[in-house]
Amino acid sequence: MTTTALARKPVRWGRLALHLGCLAALLVMLYPLAWLLATSLKPADEVIASLDLLPRHLEWSNYSTALDGVNDVSIWRLLANSLLIAGGAVLGNVISCSLAAYAFARLRFRFRGPLFAFMIATIMLPHHAVLIPQYIIFNQLGLVNTYWPLILPKFLATEAFFVFLVVQFMRGLPRELEEAARIDGCGPFRSFFLVVLPLTRPALITTAIFTFIWTWNDFFTQLIYLFDPEKFTLTLALRSFVDASSTSAFGPMFAMSVIALLPIVLFFLAFQRFLVEGMASSGLKG
Amino acid sequence: MTTTTIPGRAKPATAATPKRRPRRERQGAAWVFLSPWVLGAVVLTLLPMAVSLYLSFTDYDLFNPPRWVGLRNYVQMFTEDPRYWRSVVTTLTYVVIAVPLQLALALVVAIALKSMRRGKAFYRSAFYAPSLLGASMSIALVWRAVFNDGGTVDNLFGTGGWVNQPGWALLAVALLTVWQFGAPMVIFLAGLQQIPGELYEAAAVDGAGRWRQFLSVTVPMLSPVLFFNLVLQTIQAFQVFTPAFALSAGKGGPADSTLVYTLYLYDRGFVASHMGYASAMAWVLLIVIGAVTAVLFRTSRSWVFYASEGDR
Numbered sequence: 001m002t003t004t005a006l007a008r009k010p011v012r013w014g015r016l017a018l019h020l021g022c023l024a025a026l027l028v029m030l031y032p033l034a035w036l037l038a039t040s041l042k043p044a045d046e047v048i049a050s051l052d053l054l055p056r057h058l059e060w061s062n063y064s065t066a067l068d069g070v071n072d073v074s075i076w077r078l079l080a081n082s083l084l085i086a087g088g089a090v091l092g093n094v095i096s097c098s099l100a101a102y103a104f105a106r107l108r109f110r111f112r113g114p115l116f117a118f119m120i121a122t123i124m125l126p127h128h129a130v131l132i133p134q135y136i137i138f139n140q141l142g143l144v145n146t147y148w149p150l151i152l153p154k155f156l157a158t159e160a161f162f163v164f165l166v167v168q169f170m171r172g173l174p175r176e177l178e179e180a181a182r183i184d185g186c187g188p189f190r191s192f193f194l195v196v197l198p199l200t201r202p203a204l205i206t207t208a209i210f211t212f213i214w215t216w217n218d219f220f221t222q223l224i225y226l227f228d229p230e231k232f233t234l235t236l237a238l239r240s241f242v243d244a245s246s247t248s249a250f251g252p253m254f255a256m257s258v259i260a261l262l263p264i265v266l267f268f269l270a271f272q273r274f275l276v277e278g279m280a281s282s283g284l285k286g
Numbered sequence: 287m288t289t290t291t292i293p294g295r296a297k298p299a300t301a302a303t304p305k306r307r308p309r310r311e312r313q314g315a316a317w318v319f320l321s322p323w324v325l326g327a328v329v330l331t332l333l334p335m336a337v338s339l340y341l342s343f344t345d346y347d348l349f350n351p352p353r354w355v356g357l358r359n360y361v362q363m364f365t366e367d368p369r370y371w372r373s374v375v376t377t378l379t380y381v382v383i384a385v386p387l388q389l390a391l392a393l394v395v396a397i398a399l400k401s402m403r404r405g406k407a408f409y410r411s412a413f414y415a416p417s418l419l420g421a422s423m424s425i426a427l428v429w430r431a432v433f434n435d436g437g438t439v440d441n442l443f444g445t446g447g448w449v450n451q452p453g454w455a456l457l458a459v460a461l462l463t464v465w466q467f468g469a470p471m472v473i474f475l476a477g478l479q480q481i482p483g484e485l486y487e488a489a490a491v492d493g494a495g496r497w498r499q500f501l502s503v504t505v506p507m508l509s510p511v512l513f514f515n516l517v518l519q520t521i522q523a524f525q526v527f528t529p530a531f532a533l534s535a536g537k538g539g540p541a542d543s544t545l546v547y548t549l550y551l552y553d554r555g556f557v558a559s560h561m562g563y564a565s566a567m568a569w570v571l572l573i574v575i576g577a578v579t580a581v582l583f584r585t586s587r588s589w590v591f592y593a594s595e596g597d598r
Contacts, residue, residue, distance in 0.1 A: 022399070026412055032428050035428060099323070104320075108316065109313045118327070119327075126524065129568045130334035132555055133565075213418050217422045238424060257427055260424050275418070279417075
């Protein structure tokens with residue numbers, strides 16, 4: 001890290017003010033999360049009547065109601081559905097994006113330049129431009145209201161953002177290792193699996209984490225493709241609360257919201273370094 | 287992702303990789319690696335784009351075969367559908383409010399964090415957290431309650447619930463986006479740390495004050511990152527959906543004030559089953575996003591400054 005001549009001067013008060021400012025900003029920013037936690041524990045009468053953030057007495061039954069689920073589907077089922085989709089998406093993206101990225105970063109083939117440019121352009125392509133025909137294709141195949149439309153595209157490297165991310169990372173790897181492997185008799189496949197892939201692990205982890213969180217949070221695609229309550233994800237089940245927003249269901253609804261956020265929070269706490277750095281590095285090159 | 291390459295060896299190695307193996311064999315391997323992506327690009331991107339263009343000239347309800355209607359959908363969109371224009375204006379308003387506010391906040395916080403020695407990692411993560419959580423339905427529901435009648439905002443400012451007021455509802459949606467300034471902030475911060483300290487020292491020697499240093503060193507050096515954030519966030523903002531859906535229970539209300547473009551597209555295509563009309567909407571969105579991106583790239587020539595051009 002570079003420290004400038006200016007930063008080295010002891011400007012204690014300025015520094016203190018900076019910290020206070022940041023903490024104040026954080027308090028405002030974290031308020032919605034505190035509100036969510038507090039409300040998930042409030043009894044129905046307190047939700048409207050009381051303006052306090054903290055509940056006067058803790059209503060744990062909100063959580064047991066939430067565990068019962070929505071539309072007679074238990075929360076475990078919803079959780080399993082969400083995990084299945086997110087897990088499938090992670091697997092698909094990691095495999096397909098690393099394969100495509102290796103070709104773009106390291107192999108020579110005809111039309112590499114134009115195809116790479118096309119791949120970059122699809123990052124900017126609005127999802128809606130392909131959404132309706134994709135829906136029609138999956139509908140024709142009888143796959144609407146299954147998880148295939150949510151998982152299959154990830155195995156075909158449709159999320160160009162991650163291909164790009166992995167390409168950028170692979171370009172930074174020293175070529176000498178692959179050359180050494182080639183001299184030892186490795187073809188492109190073996191040097192991919194034995195040399196490049198293990199070294200690309202940080203980028204693959206970033207891809208996996210972001211895929212998981214984005215798929216978990218995704219609402220639009222799930223909304224379109226799934227309509228059987230048995231197949232709902234946590235996100236979709238939460239949506240059922242939106243339509244019937246009677247305040248008596250407020251506590252359980254937010255208890256369920258907390259449960260739905262929990263995996264993201266855990267991922268965030270466990271992998272924040274990868275997440276923050278993955279985000280930072282995505283913007284720097286290119 | 288900076289790798290230190292061995293000086294003197296790295297350059298020639300990339301420039302003239304020894305090609306002992308026959309070219310064709312290596313090409314074959316490349317296409318094997320590329321095959322999932324090629325399949326996806328053809329079947330799930332190119333073909334759907336073509337189909338969507340075709341459908342935009344038809345009446346199609348998913349059950350009966352598409353019926354060719356020429357430019358009917360487009361004419362209807364532009365001349366006979368006030369809700370369409372309402373959604374256009376709503377989306378543009380949203381983009382113009384949310385993107386600059388979000389980027390300004392991201393930049394201010396990144397600059398504040400840059401000079402910090404203690405607690406930087408903590409703040410960076412804490413400010414980033416909403417970027418991940420905010421995209422969820424859970425937080426959208428919190429937003430709806432906090433900005434509702436009797437919610438926190440009503441109690442603080444006494445303006446009544448924003449969610450129920452046509453003049454305010456869109457601002458509540460935009461604030462949810464602004465709240466997620468962490469992702470651009472992290473990118474700004476990384477960019478700020480790449481600016482060599484000597485530049486500031488040289489500017490200080492030349493008598494430049496802090497503000498002058500900001501304008502003459504920080505802004506030009508940061509401009510590529512600023513541009514990257516601007517393009518990315520603008521493209522994303524045009525496609526906003528979940529918060530508008532959640533805050534208005536999927537209706538885009540009150541009085542269509544949160545009827546953003548994609549919400550109306552969803553309504554036409556998947557609620558009303560006018561797939562042809564929705565396809566036409568999708569193509570206009572594609573063209574508009576392409577045009578906006580092109581304009582941004584064009585204007586960038588006059589304000590984006592690349593220190594090391596021709597990196598690759």
